[in-house]
Amino acid sequence: MSEFEPTIVAFVCNWCTYTAADLAGTARMVQSPNVRLIRMMCTGMVDPKYVIKALLSGADAVLVSGCHPGDCHYINGNYKARRRIKLLTEILTGFGFDERRLKLTWVGASEGNEFAETVNKMVEDIKELGPGEATAIEVM
Amino acid sequence: MSNRIGVYVCHCGTNIHPKVNSPEVAGFSEDLQNVVVGRDYKFMCSDPGQDMIIRDIQELGLDRVVVASCSPRLHEKTFQNACLRAGLNPFLFQMTCIREHCSWVTEDSEEATCKAKHLVAAAVNRVNYHDELYSRMEKVHPDVLVVGAGIAGIQAALDIAKAGHKVHLVEKAPSIGGHMAQFDKTFPTLDCAACISTPKMVAVAQEPNINLMTWAEVEQVSGFVGNYQAVIKQKPRYVDMVKCTGCGLCLEKCPTKVPSEFEEGMGLRRAIYRNSPQSVPNKPVIDATVCRTLNGKKCGVCEKFCPSGAIDYEQQEQTLTVDIGTIVLATGFDTMDPTPMKQYGFGRFDNVLTGLQFERLNNAVGPTGGKIVKKDGTPPDSVAVIHCVGSRDKNHHEYCSRVCCMYALKYDHLIKDKVGHHVKVYNFYIDLRCFGKGYEEFLTRVQEEGVTFIRGRPAEITDKARTPEEEGKLVVVSEDTLLGQTVRVPVDMAILCTAMEPRPDAPEVARRFGISQGLDKFFLEEHPKLGPVSTATDGVFLAGTCQGPKDIPDAVSHASGAAAQALALAARGEVAISPTTSWINPDICIGCKACIGLCAYSAIEFDDRLRVSVVNEAMCKGCGSCAAHCPSGAAQVKHFTEKAIFTELAGMLAPVPEAPITVEDHAESPMAEAGPQESVPPAAETEETATAS
Ligand SMILES: Cc1cc2nc3c(=O)[nH]c(=O)nc-3n(C[C@H](O)[C@H](O)[C@H](O)COP(=O)(O)OP(=O)(O)OC[C@H]3O[C@@H](n4cnc5c(N)ncnc54)[C@H](O)[C@@H]3O)c2cc1C
């Protein structure tokens, strides 16, 4: 039986994590191909709807990643994201999703290694967790 | 009518293809909805690559373009301009990264190709929902703010002022010059530091286009490229700058003495002080923390002796606001405090000095009048110069500080020259990095002066003697890695070449100006190679060592680069502002006002007549805080609309067809001819040079 290959969607901020992903690439830091990036201008732009939509459309997990607290290019978008993700996690777990399926991280523009590690760790975790619960939800 | 999309998949020489099978991805894209043509090419960013897009737009009537290549942070503008040249609105374009995020980081070729297909499908989906957008032109305020007046800030300010633009130069210390003002000689030419920097400092003071503010700091910055406002705090000097003549009488009479920061703690200064007689401005300040009068005690000596009545104990802090178009940050570096490195005994042994302390010992107006002497006033007979203290060291700073080897050699020479050729000088080094113009030649010269080089990082400096020769000396214990044995070298004085590091307030300064710090905590440039002076924030530039360790020639060149960038904006007088702002659809808005409280820029107002929220585009930065929250979905950031993101997601998650069978695996396959290695992209023979990373 072939190993379960999860699909992970990452909403990343243009100023920090997207840049870190570029840096990880330039430094050829090998990453699992399971994570696909959507470039946002700020984590504060990530509407909880996008996360839900991703999980319902076949993503096994969602990563939201932006600038470190205090470093947001737009003053405080990441604080707003932090609150939204916290609430959203509560809602999702209420619907039977494992809380590990939604992850918020801060990866600064110079932290290419941190980005690669985050990606690889998350893929490992989700592999362990198995496919997303979305199919069950659809039945509800 | 449906859209007509062209998809272009780059090989980037061999950077993308063959890890990602670019022809296969291009072929795959042709089956996606609304895609009229899918092509692959060796270098999409080259002229023939761009021409290919332009030709297709014109001949095939494309109205949307997708390029899959390197990171959009590198070439998005290139391709947007190509679209524009073909008459297509540049926002009807989407770029997806299959190099940094795919070919360079994925091990398996098939997996990389599959990921690239997902990314292309997402981009194609998304571009369908792009709208024509038009950048807004804004005026650029012609004045420039330069923060920090070390040699880098001075150079930048002079360059900009000479071009006819007004500069506000803000320096936090009482006088300008930064670290260079502390030196006596500079490597590799051994120019006298004051002789080369004083004329520049005086030029700053005399330049009518420079508004010099010393003893001042920038407290707050608002606005955007071309239109910044800075709030500057002018600390009270307690000396009237107009009345003071700089005669220096007060400096002699003040009864309060404290260790001088400028002398690196080796000399004393008064409560009213200036760094040196050459200081610019040469008018003193009163240190309010130690001044007797300002702390309610009886004194008033300086006021009594001042012949021009310039002392003013009542002076208050002032704030002023300046309008500027661009900002140059030149806040410099600090040197590492070696006290925590207990093994070297700094602070415990009198004759263990830092590099900056040794600079002051050498300086004609320093604590010893330029004599190299031990604490007891006698000259040393032997000196150890310890390189890389805190640099190239996992426990402190991983990076090389780039100047220590060279100033160590400078010290070697100065000791031999000033104290005498009999003095034994031992350098403890890891590698000698003499990379600059004239640097290797300087090393040769110093080697010929009879200096000893021991390759090794000392384990400790101790005063515990083991032999009679070590009695009363500092013993440097180190491995000599070339001899493969431990050496004990008794000396009279040891100089620690401590690392250059970011200033302790760098995190606050970075935040205030909306820029980032790198892993090493120096300010982060936009691109390590192609954007070393610009930052992620438009209109904010870096000059000198605040961006990373540099010697004077590099700091000066960097500063001139920053000046040129600031001038480019100021001289042009206008700048295109991205149209990707938020927009609130008045037909949907329910007037709940939630967005107004969320906006960090106060860019949303409430229209009382229509009972809806309205975005002020001039103030909106397009962060999307409002759009992500809007309960009715009325607020949307242009180019990042809900529709665009939803379809991008759908494309990204849709299954892609199995990869066609490749030559290696199935030789009998009918696809054999079109195997990835064979497929020749159109006009692939053109020899462009890759612009990889
Ligand atoms: C011991 C030693 C010896 C050296 N010898 C040589 C040599 O011989 N030859 C050579 O080429 N290089 C030498 N260098 C390197 C040289 O010191 C630097 O290249 C140069 O000083 C860098 O100038 P700068 O303007 O970038 O920074 P700095 O000299 O640090 O100047 C920064 C200025 O900004 C001000 N500032 C800081 N923060 C703020 C703020 N928030 N607001 C306002 N102002 C602020 C500071 O007060 C300072 O005046 C030596 C370095 C050391 C440590």
Ligand code: FES
């Ligand atoms: S800009 Fe990066 S999180 Fe806000």
